[in-house]
Amino acid sequence: MNYRIYWMISLFIFGFSQYGNSQLDSTQYITTHFLKEYIPPNFIYQSLAIYPSFRESIVRSDNLDRDRIIGSVYSSFNRFTQKDRSDGSVTFWFSSDFVSDKKNEVKNPNDNYFDLDLNASGFEKFYFSGQAYLKAGFDLLSDNRFYRLEENENDYNQDFTLPISIGFGRYYRVDDAWLAMSMFNDLECHGVYSDRSKLKEVSDLTSTLRNTRGLDNRLRLIENRTKLLDYLNNNHIVPLTPLTASVVHDSYRYERFIQRLSGFSIGAGVAPSINRMIIGNSGQDPFITNTFSLEPFIEFEYYHPISEDWQLDFSSETKYSSKINSELPNNFESVSQMTVSWLPNLRTKASGTILYSNFSDELIFKRSNIALDLGINYYISPQIRWSGGIYISNTWQEVNLEKSTTFNQVLSGSLTYFIF
DSSP states (O other), X not given: OHHHHHXXXXXXXXXXXXXXXXXXXXXXXXXXXXXXXXOOOOEEEEEEEEEEEEEEEEEEESSOEEEEEEEEEEEEEEEEEEOSSEEEEEEEEEEEEEEEEEEETTOOTTOSEEEEEEEEEEEEEEEEETTEEEEEEEEEEEEEEEESSOGGGOEEEEEXXXXXXXXXXXXXXXXXXXXXXXXXXXXXXTXXXXXXXXHHHHHHHHHHHHTOOOSOHHHHHHHXXXXXXXXXXXXXXXXXXXXXXXXXXXXXXXXXXXXXXEEEEEEEEEEEEEEEEEEOOTTSOOEEEEEEEEEEEEEEEEEEEOXXXXXXXXXXXXXXXXXXXXXXXXXXXXXXEEEEEEEEETTEEEEEEEEEEXXXXXXXXXXXEEEEEXXXXXXXXXXXXXXXXXXXXXXXXXXXXXXXXXXXXXXXXXXXXXXX
């Protein structure tokens, strides 16, 4: 039943996105085609941000009735590199969650806790023949949970994975082209003629400028806007007037908006993994496992700019985890998600995501989940972004042939401050 629900919702979203595509006039079709086919010049992109967040989670299931408050502080560093024959990415992520229950019908003394996580991941893709690639990477997870009342209940989980794969396909960041197109649209809305035949050149310059980072953001933005205005004027793309300068300034100042991608990638590989888990046990000896696994996997990613304002993203991964030196059972897992985003301007993004996951081991456990995630992002200023969302999920679980269902809804709000 849950599979059919997932596909019905997915087909609805896909049909809705195609409706948006069918409404394009000839000019919009040309610019949208350019957005899909755009390949940016080589670049290195870096960002450092802090995310304070507040969420409320309400869970209803066969044996649980809970209302939970979660306060969080996150911080991340991202570095992405694109070259002619390779792509690379490194991400460091720190998170801390303060969790407190307002209501819990099966309340235990340890339901209030503090989470402290440190994650790092990275990959390098080498394209050796057209779009055929070899990909190698790493994933490091350190998840630590500290209970407020029961010290012996503290949990620790460390995991290190080295995935390697081969595949075909390549996707590119096209938000630089989208920014240039939006700037031309803003100019024409103010009655300023712009030479759209130079859209590729302006997009490339925009990409070069926006991927030049520094701690003094104000000085960098002034220098970059000056270079952009000089280029537009010297190449007779847009006349340099006070109105033009003002419009370009307003369009360009939100240049760090969420990435848009175009293209696809499909690959298969194997990921050796080492895991150490320590689970507290109320004054008794903790439960400790050390596990080495081999995880063959298949992954697929597809990114499609439907139009200047609409984006469709889809990803899916299936893997099988074979335990080498552990009594824990082998397991199978698959995760798929599809997102449709609406981007009416450079400051606003609204999105809807359908996610379906399935997990089962070879003995007694099965779980499937379907979720709807609705979110909005709005830039209060070029350095501060507000995010809000509603997350609704339903989980079906079976343990030793005993079945249960859990319904969860989460309301969230957060602010993001971009240091650079």
